Amino acid sequence: MYSEVNILFKPTIWIKNVLSINEDFLNRHGLKGLILDLDNTLSMHGSPAAEAGVEQWLADMRRLEIKMTVVSNNTRKRVTPLARELGLEFIAFGCKPLPFGIGKAARTLGLPKKNIAVVGDQIFTDVIGGNISGIKTILVEPFHLEDKWSFKFKRKIENAVFKRDYSKLERK
Numbered sequence: 026m027y028s029e030v031n032i033l034f035k036p037t038i039w040i041k042n043v044l045s046i047n048e049d050f051l052n053r054h055g056l057k058g059l060i061l062d063l064d065n066t067l068s069m070h071g072s073p074a075a076e077a078g079v080e081q082w083l084a085d086m087r088r089l090e091i092k093m094t095v096v097s098n099n100t101r102k103r104v105t106p107l108a109r110e111l112g113l114e115f116i117a118f119g120c121k122p123l124p125f126g127i128g129k130a131a132r133t134l135g136l137p138k139k140n141i142a143v144v145g146d147q148i149f150t151d152v153i154g155g156n157i158s159g160i161k162t163i164l165v166e167p168f169h170l171e172d173k174w175s176f177k178f179k180r181k182i183e184n185a186v187f188k189r190d191y192s193k194l195e196r197k
């Protein structure tokens with residue numbers, strides 16, 4: 026039982042942030058499509074703008090013909106303006122880790138599951154969601170760490186249980 030639960034929590038790949046995903050990385054992992062989380066993956070939580078470098082990265086991905094879509098658990102009100110600004114299709118209220126939003130996004134991409142990865146910063150939503158759906162998962166570190174107590178609490182548990190180490194990340 027323990028090992029089954031453990032596997033659900035485990036990302037396929039763990040990287041610094043989306044900017045680490047380049048042509049070589051995609052080829053190595055056989056990826057042609059990405060299901061992207063929004064908050065703390067493309068943008069700081071609640072921020073109206075993408076993080077520095079993200080727009081250029083999206084342009085690079087498009088040049089490589091990587092199909093992309095956003096699945097966020099946040100509201101339409103939050104997700105719509107930024108996703109439109111970035112030119113990305115999206116699903117808001119994605120209900121991750123439940124598999125519905127991710128499954129729908131995977132069908133939209135029209136690629137075999139083995140060529141897709143869910144990219145996100147949270148084990149409890151992005152990683153478990155991808156694993157339940159049988160899709161590779163790429164865990165990123167959030168661009169900035171959040172101060173809200175609920176996030177702090179969640180990070181604390183993640184750190185304790187999964188030995189994630191945020192101590193080396195710069196606090197802003």
Ligand SMILES: [Mg+2]
Nearest residue numbers: 062064065146
């Ligand atoms: Mg997130």
